[in-house]
Amino acid sequence: xxxxxxxxxxxxxxxxxxxxxxxxxxxxxxxxxxxxxxxxxxxxxxxxxxxxxxxxxxxxxxxxxxxxxxxxxxxxxxxxxxxxxxxxxxxxxxxxxxxxxxxxxxxxxxxxxxxxxxxxxxxxxxxxxxxxxxxxxxxxxxxxxxxxxxxxxxxxxxxxxxxxxxxxxxxxxxxxxxxxxxxxxxxxxxxxxxxxxxxxxxxxxxxxxxxxxxxxxxxxxxxxxxxxxxxxxxxxxxxxxxxxxxxxxxxxxxxxxxxxxxxxxxxxxxxxxxxxxxxxxxxxxxxxxxxxxxxxxxxxxxxxxxxxxxxxxxxxxxxxxxxxxxxxxxxxxxxxxxxxxxxxxxxxxxxxxxxxxxxxxxxxxxxxxxxxxxxxxxxxxxxxxxxxxxxxxxxxxxxxxxxxxxxxxxxxxxxxxxxxxxxxxxxxxxxxxxxxxxxxxxxxxxxxxxxxxxxxxxxxxxxxxxxxxxxxxxxxxxxxxxxx
Ligand code: ADP
Ligand code: GLC
Numbered sequence: 001x002x003x004x005x006x007x008x009x010x011x012x013x014x015x016x017x018x019x020x021x022x023x024x025x026x027x028x029x030x031x032x033x034x035x036x037x038x039x040x041x042x043x044x045x046x047x048x049x050x051x052x053x054x055x056x057x058x059x060x061x062x063x064x065x066x067x068x069x070x071x072x073x074x075x076x077x078x079x080x081x082x083x084x085x086x087x088x089x090x091x092x093x094x095x096x097x098x099x100x101x102x103x104x105x106x107x108x109x110x111x112x113x114x115x116x117x118x119x120x121x122x123x124x125x126x127x128x129x130x131x132x133x134x135x136x137x138x139x140x141x142x143x144x145x146x147x148x149x150x151x152x153x154x155x156x157x158x159x160x161x162x163x164x165x166x167x168x169x170x171x172x173x174x175x176x177x178x179x180x181x182x183x184x185x186x187x188x189x190x191x192x193x194x195x196x197x198x199x200x201x202x203x204x205x206x207x208x209x210x211x212x213x214x215x216x217x218x219x220x221x222x223x224x225x226x227x228x229x230x231x232x233x234x235x236x237x238x239x240x241x242x243x244x245x246x247x248x249x250x251x252x253x254x255x256x257x258x259x260x261x262x263x264x265x266x267x268x269x270x271x272x273x274x275x276x277x278x279x280x281x282x283x284x285x286x287x288x289x290x291x292x293x294x295x296x297x298x299x300x301x302x303x304x305x306x307x308x309x310x311x312x313x314x315x316x317x318x319x320x321x322x323x324x325x326x327x328x329x330x331x332x333x334x335x336x337x338x339x340x341x342x343x344x345x346x347x348x349x350x351x352x353x354x355x356x357x358x359x360x361x362x363x364x365x366x367x368x369x370x371x372x373x374x375x376x377x378x379x380x381x382x383x384x385x386x387x388x389x390x391x392x393x394x395x396x397x398x399x400x401x402x403x404x405x406x407x408x409x410x411x412x413x414x415x416x417x418x419x420x421x422x423x424x425x426x427x428x429x430x431x432x433x434x435x436x437x438x439x440x441x442x443x444x445x446x447x448x449x450x451x452x453x454x455x456x457x458x459x460x461x462x463x464x465x466x467x468x469x470x471x472x473x474x475x476x477x478x479x480x481x482x483x484x
Pocket of ligand 1 (some may be wrong): 018
């Protein structure tokens with residue numbers, strides 16, 4: 001029996017993306033819709049969405065949204081893609097800005113968004129069984145639904161799932177936001193349920209008030225119960241550990257398919273990956289001004305350039321890495337120190353290393369296809385999408401054994417030939433470089449071993465199929481199994 005689910009998030013493909021959250025909210029609803037569920041998604045109507053998609057959106061209407069002292073109009077738009085209905089909430093001042101997040105008034109902006117989402121339900125008169133909220137931008141929804149609509153039984157019947165994609169981004173704000181933007185009385189602060197340090201936390205509210213909490217891999221679900229990875233939320237997570245599920249992400253295997261990807265120089269499958277990857281490597285070398293050499297091992301990095309991603313393990317050892325017989329392609333943007341280090345690398349190792357500073361979806365596809373090895377030595381990684389894309393395209397991931405990287409990349413066993421990549425455990429640049437040297441050796445001197453790894457990686461199921469089934473089970477757990 002089908003369930004109705006409203007996904008709420010700060011970003012979603014195919015409309016807007018800053019990271020893996022958009023990949024997930026773009027693909028998981030589609031996979032659930034395929035299983036027969038009525039799945040809809042709501043995000044803010046950002047400037048970039050307007051620029052690209054405005055003509056394709058259908059206007060539903062405008063209502064006045066009251067949230068604390070906020071009294072502002074929200075206009076709703078909709079568009080259906082692949083069986084999933086998307087809604088967009090328009091508010092020019094709050095959302096038509098150059099970036100999605102990172103403003104001083106983020107608390108107010110997303111308080112408005114969450115209240116506008118809940119008001120949308122009565123406005124369009126569609127009452128989902130479940131609201132599935134994601135990350136700090138939507139963490140207040142379970143509490144707001146209970147507290148702000150207490151006398152409407154239709155809201156009280158809705159169940160709540162809250163998914164943590166990255167515990168480090170918590171949406172922590174001053175307590176004065178409770179009356180001013182959220183329309184909540186201080187009791188929720190006084191009883192400690194959303195109190196965090198001296199203020200309040202959207203993330204904590206999601207953890208406390210959702211019926212079930214999920215995060216994006218089983219290993220990360222365990223890690224965040226510890227002080228090391230818990231970002232000061234470990235105690236409240238331990239308190240709710242019975243309701244915490246770790247479900248690994250998949251990827252959209254239609255968009256990410258080397259067999260059909262229109263962005264590649266040559267399409268390929270696991271059968272002809274060698275000629276396919278060589279052609280893509282040559283095209284990438286030409287595109288980026290690297291030396292033409294189809295035999296050299298090419299390392300790729302597509303990432304936010306932040307501490308989380310283990311970027312400084314790499315920048316500390318650029319000379320050693322580039323001392324190997326490799327080429328290195330870096331695509332990303334982020335912290336100035338990291339960007340500067342890669343700019344230095346590009347100028348020092350002309351023809352051998354290149355840094356594209358920025359965000360470029362198309363180039364990302366070509367890097368996954370052209371590279372042999374994909375570097376992702378994250379200090380922590382809730383799941384990680386990069387390594388899944390890489391395996392799908394036959395680029396072997398070299399990862400640190402943490403979170404979803406540990407759950408999705410099987411390290412090479414040279415005795416059995418098993419594995420889909422390479423890994424190391426300690427947060428230590430020596431270990432990373434050692435593993436990289438070893439991988440390079442396999443690439444040049446153990447061709448059958450490498451070939452076997454690429455085959456394993458490309459044959460690995462990285463689709464949403466299995467995980468969508470687990471989310472379905474979760475939904476049934478909180479709102480009745482079909483035969484009840
Ligand atoms: P996170 O969400 O923490 O940044 P993930 O690995 O889950 O990390 O997801 C990152 C996603 O964003 C992947 O799909 C990756 O290909 C993409 N990505 C990251 N940086 C860039 C970039 N500079 N240009 C294009 N795509 C990028
Ligand atoms: C976050 C995490 C990343 C995860 C993504 C999607 O951005 O950092 O590990 O893959 O969310 O769940």
